[in-house]
Amino acid sequence: MPALRSNFSPTSALGIARRAQWRALGIPAEDLVKPKVAIVNTSSDLAACYAHLDDIVTVLKKELRGHGLLPLEIRTVAPSDFVTSAGRAGRYILPSRDLIVNDIEAAVEGAQLDAMICLSSCDKTTPAHLMAAGRLNVPTVVVPCGYQNSGLAEGREADVEEVFLLAAQAAVTGAPTDELADLADDAILGPGVCSGMATANSMHLVAEALGMAVSGAAPVRANSERMWDGVGRAAAAIADLIGRDVRPRDIITAGSIANAVRTMLAVGGSMNTIKHLQAIAVESGVEVDVWELFRTLGRETPLLAAVRPNGPWLIERFEDAGGGATVLRELLPLLDGEQITVTGETVAQSADRARPADGEVIRSIADPFGTDPAISVLRGTLAPGGAVAKRPVPDPGPHRFTGPARVFGTREEAIAAIGSGRLRRGDVAVIRGIGVSGAPGMGLTSAFIFALHARGLAHEVALVTDGQFSGLVNQGISIGEVSPEAAADGPLGRVRDDDVIDIDLAQGRVDLLVDEEILSAREPYRPPADRDTGGGMLDQYEQLVQPLSCGAVLCSRPAASVCGAGAAASTPPPTSEGSSPRPATATATAPAPAPAKEHA
Structure with a gap:
């Protein structure tokens, strides 16, 4: 066994202090090493x-x-x-x-x-x-x-995710909620x-x-x-x-x-x-x-x-x-x-x-449920750093959506636009300024997507946001986590009402059909001065969070020194008495194994 970094000299100040603390907890002396x-x-x-x-x-x-x-x-x-x-x-x-x-x-x-x-x-x-x-x-x-x-596993009517979805829809439609409490009581067992x-x-x-x-x-x-x-x-x-x-x-x-x-x-x-x-x-x-x-x-x-x-x-x-x-x-x-x-x-x-696939619940690579990705990463002029969409299995489509932008600063504003008529069939709702630094902390847009679903617009209105949404969302075309985010002067921050956005899931693209010269002449997005951050943890997060391309990790150094194309250099933690320095594993990005022939 290698030397243990936790074992300090029994006569050192730290060693004696540890013994005092841990013996007081009833730990036998022989266990301390x-x-x-x-x-x-x-x-x-x-x-x-x-x-x-x-x-x-x-x-x-x-x-x-x-x-x-x-x-x-x-x-x-x-x-x-x-x-x-x-x-x-x-x-x-x-x-x-x-x-x-x-x-x-x-x-x-x-x-x-x-x-x-x-x-x-x-x-x-x-x-x-x-x-x-x-x-x-x-x-x-x-x-x-x-x-x-869950309740569903026991033959009842709902699990917690179903209750969450029904409650969100009821909040938009005003539908009766009398049964929701009973469903909630049965959802988690x-x-x-x-x-x-x-x-x-x-x-x-x-x-x-x-x-x-x-x-x-x-x-x-x-x-x-x-x-x-x-x-x-x-x-x-x-x-x-x-x-x-x-x-x-x-x-x-x-x-x-x-x-x-x-x-x-x-x-x-x-x-x-x-x-x-x-x-x-x-x-x-x-x-x-x-x-x-x-x-x-x-x-x-x-x-x-x-x-x-x-x-x-x-x-x-x-x-x-x-x-x-x-x-x-x-x-x-x-x-x-x-x-x-x-x-x-x-x-x-x-x-x-492991046991082989049963061919029903889990299938083999020779007979899959489908070959379209359930998780699609898109890039394009609106999301040069990437964006993500979630799709159902199997995926009935549509895979393409082109329409005029309607720009909102909050999910509540976007939800209100559904009822007011500002947001109509064929529009692309843009909810921006709620990314990791813009929110700060990354805002949730699930309620807006559920509102679209409740109004029968899930396939009639697309969403593009630098915020996030629940893994429950896999209907219609919803594009989240657009990078760079609006607060980092990404193209999303320069979108205006009636700009045309083109989403093509099959090609993995999301593009803003606006001339580059026009776009660059526009004022960049500025987070509203009245954001409610509480003056505590979220403010600290805003100062330290790195872009999504870095996994939104925290670091006081500039992003370029933390990661490149989604990669990072990391310093091993300090060592102390009884331990030795251990360098990071040097692992270059390797090509993935070739796919099976039938899925090439």
Whole structure:
């Protein structure tokens, strides 16, 4: 076993102080020299997502002690998209991801702990845990902690996503809401994340595809035997990683990130995984343009699953058909199978043990649900840095939309325009100034899209925004996360009413049909002076956040010094007594494996 950075000289001031603190907690003296593993817990009473994590900690501590390790629980902020999106129009949601990363750094790096096991639950915890793993580069295993038992799974009428959609529509149409309370009471029947292929389950799959979770870890029912088996295997894996000194930057490489991109394309995962994977790459020092990977690989990667809200299948059926492990098995001809995982096996070795596709819920690459990308990255004169659209499985179209712009500064203004008649069939609604720095924190536009749906305009009005929207959105043509954003003087900030916007999903383009000379002569966008940022965290975020091309990571240095074409240079954390410097893994952007012949 390598020297442990957590073991200070027993006669040094720090060594004596640690002994005093930890002996007072009842830790035996002989355990003080063992590898110290942080159990990163996001337990919270704010949402059902986290309700079972404290129970997992109890079991995990026992497992880790059995492997000769000293577990030390730490806690972080615990955001929930359904609960902590209430304040300031949801602008705390994305910044909370990076707050979790900083929480982990302060505890793990501050205490010089030796390794981490991260209990990942709701949307922002998994990307944050993977980002922290890349930044700190200490042995790490991510444990996907499962999805909730839903009303739909029990033969009832709704899950939480269905309730959210119905409530949003009722708010616009004024429809009776008498039944909504009963639906809400039946929607969530246990702890865990939302029971669909939205951001949480998508990021759990990303962790496995990257090799940072044990094989077969996702998706998994919360508190099921499979979840508890994964907890036990994660404890064994972290002991092995410490013994062999294998670290996240040995696992998170250009090849493993390409594998994760392929996996998301194959299951129609959340569009949010693009910026999260880019942020993971940046924090891990991997030079790769994730946006371009989604753009290019999307045209070469077949759709192997159609889980709600993308298709008809419940997440339970997907898990029972083999889940992420089976998808990786079927995708193996398109993957870099030699990438290593936290178990010590390669991706190919792990995939070899997975069950084959059943041909119904999960299909083979020879007989996919479709070949059109469920996640489309677009570029063009309106989004030279990229933008993203989410599509249903299969995709009935339309794939092209051309119309005059109607420009709005907030989603509320755009919603009001539906009723007032300012926004009409054939228009392209432009909601701008709500990107990562313009909001700041990235505004949510889902309510506007649901309003269009409620008014029967989902396929009659397109949306282009530098904000974000829910993974539930996959109807009509909605283009989000336009980069550069308006506040960074992107072309979106110079759009005027009646400018013509052309969206072509088949070609992956979104263009502003305005002469360049006319556009450059216009005044750039300026954020309104009366933005409600609260004078605290969001103001700090605005000063530090980097563009989406960098994954919206936080850094006080200029963007050019943090990442190039979506890539970054990262400095290893400082070392101290009992540890040695460990350089970042030098991983150049590698071409993705060639697609299977029938999908070339």
